[in-house]
Amino acid sequence: MKDVAAAAGVGLKTVSRVVNDESGVSPAMAARVQAVIDELGFRRNDSARLLRTGTTASVGLVLEDIGDPFSSALSRAVEAVAREHGCLLFTGSSAEDADRERELALALCARRVDGLVVVPAGGDHGYLLPEAASGLAVVFLDRPGIGIEADAVLSDNTGGARAGTAHLIAHGHRRIGFVGDLPHIHTSAERLRGYREAMRAAGLPVDERWIATGPTDPATVGRAVRRLLACEPEGSGGPGPSGAEPVTALFTANNRVTLAALQALAGLPVRPAVVGFDDLELAALLSPGLTVVAQDPEALGRTAARLLFDRLGHDTSPPRRIELPTRLIVRGSGEVPPA
């Protein structure tokens, strides 16, 4: 800008005015400055601009894994809203690691993003307290934050799992397996709670051996599925016959678990009923079609982003916790009768 001012023989402020389309510049002057700008290929440095202005016109989004369809759907929605507000979006993945989440969130704070949407990886979010105190807007998405009073936008995980489990019960199942993510993950715990509630409401006992929570890699989930269905091969290094009665239906508590479970089932002789939490792209094309409890990631992301910008617009009402409904989509796999 200094170069432009010098080359055009005008003051710095005049260049600034032209660059920003401010009024109060004579057309002749504006034209002269613009000509120099074009000639020199000058482009304003927005980082410098924003340093002076005090805003960064950017928000950060900390996801679990941008490569996951659920995360990327959230991402799309947040991006759309950010765009409406003229904001650029930083994204990063925590890989479900609380330290990494913290590192990432703080790096974003150090860049002075105006706001942060965080899918918490767990652990305590007290580290955001000083940031929030100095004006950062924070909205938690998919799971609530811990150790800080902030907005959260969640799905009705318990209600959804309850409905999915009840659906299996309504189709005659009494022994239903629950396959979920690591138990310390909020959504995982809430969905397990919904499963238990549905079983209790129907007066059905729950054998704890029907509940498998853990990592969601295909091998682990595959083992869990085979164990629940009493299809665990002998000598496989597993814990051996569990003694529990095999289940006739599975509730798989998120998209990755469902995917892995379906893969495992493809190699087994049994055809339990299946209801999955989260919809999958090809769910309707499987045979039978996959019955799911669908979240609305688009609405989740959009709601969180809107809330964030409300806060940036100085909405100082107390932190809200918004819970979005889930939807049971009946396609066949959840209506298979008990074997």
Added chain:
Amino acid sequence: MKDVAAAAGVGLKTVSRVVNDESGVSPAMAARVQAVIDELGFRRNDSARLLRTGTTASVGLVLEDIGDPFSSALSRAVEAVAREHGCLLFTGSSAEDADRERELALALCARRVDGLVVVPAGGDHGYLLPEAASGLAVVFLDRPGIGIEADAVLSDNTGGARAGTAHLIAHGHRRIGFVGDLPHIHTSAERLRGYREAMRAAGLPVDERWIATGPTDPATVGRAVRRLLACEPEGSGGPGPSGAEPVTALFTANNRVTLAALQALAGLPVRPAVVGFDDLELAALLSPGLTVVAQDPEALGRTAARLLFDRLGHDTSPPRRIELPTRLIVRGSGEVPPA
């Protein structure tokens, strides 16, 4: 920082040294400054830091649509590499709109990102020339840029489509439909070329009515599929019987097209052979399993990001065009014999 310096009764530079873990500060002084930093809750403003330093330690990624599985897989790979280099990642989607791509890319440039990975939406990329001239590193991903000499990392689209089509031919098909994206999209055109090459190599004629390119929404693709298979219902407002002989196999040229085509086929009485470009999450679980020409989005993204950081590390060799192989995954749908 000024406040910290004042409160600690030291110079600004000393605070800077402590914050940056620079050597040459007496332990006593360092402790005193650190105490004040903690007390005041001071956190360095990296934007200001980076303004002075001249780098921004951030890169931009312009995608077609972050919500698409292919884009999000690219995104994950780019993010992983950026993270290794201590860089934060801006992401944005062009929605396949050249103006929007330009707007987004220039906004990123105005923030002075160190580098840009762009999945081109089309149009001319001459607008990046001044940016590149002033030091911006640019790598195009998935499709080459136009009007600028820059690195590009692509899949072997032609070869993949050729292999997929040849696979159908090898299984006895002679009339094969091609359903692809808008013809002006580079990948779409290249894949169509591969299809033509395979047909020619086998001495098979191509009826132009077997080729359907256009938007990839389910309705449009569904109509195309029904027309190719001569299943277009009468009075549907379509162009009526095309007069072309119906095809016995479909080559669907990207993930969205494949998905939409499979949905359409689910409602039809015919079972053509299908080979799709791009792998899908549940492809193996369909019956028959979906035979695909798989790209390696992880490798694409990783390669592009590495190339970008090589350039940032002052690799000044001439622009490279890297083409990654595709892989035919045989699962059943491509081996269905002609009806």
Added chain:
DNA sequence: CTGAAAGCGCTTACAG
């Protein structure tokens, strides 16, 4: 309508 000065929050280059 135009511009010189001060400052956003930091680092660089230098002097003590």
Added chain:
DNA sequence: CTGAAAGCGCTTACAG
């Protein structure tokens, strides 16, 4: 080991 001055590229507040 420590710090005062200048500057990164812009805008704000003010004066002419």
